[in-house]
Amino acid sequence: MSAMDPAVKDGLDYAAVPWERFHHAFGPGSDLPERLERIRCADARGADDQVDVLWDMICHQGTPNAAGALAVPFLIRIALTHPVPLPRALHLVGTLARRSHLGDGTRTGLLRTSAPADSLAFEPSGYVSTWSIQAARQALTEGADLLLPLLSHTVSAVRTGAAYALSAATPPARDRITAALHAHLDAEDDPVTRASLVLAIGELAWEQRDADAVARARAWWQDPARPAEVRISAALAWLCLVDDPIPADLDALLDTEATDHLADLLSPVPWLRHLAEKQGLHTALTQMRNPDDYAWIADLY
Structure with missing residues (x-):
């Protein structure tokens, strides 16, 4: 990636x-460059279909591979060639730059971008997946300036996809991306994008446990003037950023505001959509409020 x-x-x-070096990752006979070009040339619906095919090649069953890392800079630019930048392609970029979550909505897992440095996880091909994810994060960070303007796009799904992708960037770009996410939050009127902006801010703060982010997340979930989707997503972020027991006022908030209606409303939020269809919010809260029942999840990663 550095040499590209x-x-x-x-x-x-x-x-x-040199795609041929990585044929073990996406399968012999699979022409990944041709698939990228099909995405570029297709209309919006056809492009989404082609992204889904590519997703299965380079992120099969939620596991990013080495060829996917090489595809990231092209996917970013191809998404921008369409009249409406492709949200599905932006989601794929964000997923390639993250560890496999596979249903992990725990406090230590929901906003964790990379696997622990001393872990040794492998792709189905046998390649070390930690390397692939780090390379994808590097490519994403180098393309951050192309993605930042999408936070102002008129289509909410594009804004959501951009927030999800940008939140996986590496620390050198963290401060300016976080500042941009904050700048857009108060002006945002779409509930899914609001929740995504809050979770993106939390994910960028996760590795360093940024104290300002912790304090801000707490202030947001404690603020009754904030919309429910902001308060609940801020609660999720805060729970991921601290080790504190869940306080009584937060428990009460979750009981009253984390309704089936809100879970359904927020089901397109990328962090929650990976957990369970229509029930991602409830899945995350169940895992966070009952950590002893889900301690086994940490052993999967």
Whole structure:
């Protein structure tokens, strides 16, 4: 990834990338550059279909692979070539730059971008997945300036996808991305995007447990003037950023505000959609409020 020249990325010069070294990752006979080009050339519906096919090739069953890391800079640029940047492609970029979650909505897992440094996880191909994810995060961070303007896009799904992708960036870009997410939150009127902005801020703060982010998340969930989706997503972020027992006032908030209606409303939020169809919010809260019942999840990663 470090050796990939900017002209290769901007010019979509697929031929400059040694895809053949990674055929074990996406399967012999699978032409990944051709699939990328199909996404670029298709209309919006056809592009989404092609992204789904590509997803199965480079992030099969939720596990990112090495070829996926090489595809990240191209996916970012291809998404931007469409009249409406492709939310599905942005979600794939964000997923490639994260560890496999596979239903992990725990306090230590929901907002965790990378696996522990001393872990040794493997892709189905046998390649070390920690390396692939780090390479994808690097590529995403280098493309952050292309994604930041999408936080102002007129289509809410694009804003949500951009927030999800940007929250997986590495620390060198953390402060400016966090500042941009904050700048857009108060002006945002879409509930799914609001919740996604809050969780993105939390994820960027997770690795360093940023004290300002912790204090702000607590202030948000304690503020009755905030919309329910902001208070509940801030509660999720706060629970992930601290080790404190769940306080009584937060328990009461979760009992009253985390309704079936809110869970359904927030089901498109990328962090929750990976947990359970229509029940992602409830799944996360169940795991967070009953950690002893879900301690086994940590052993999967």
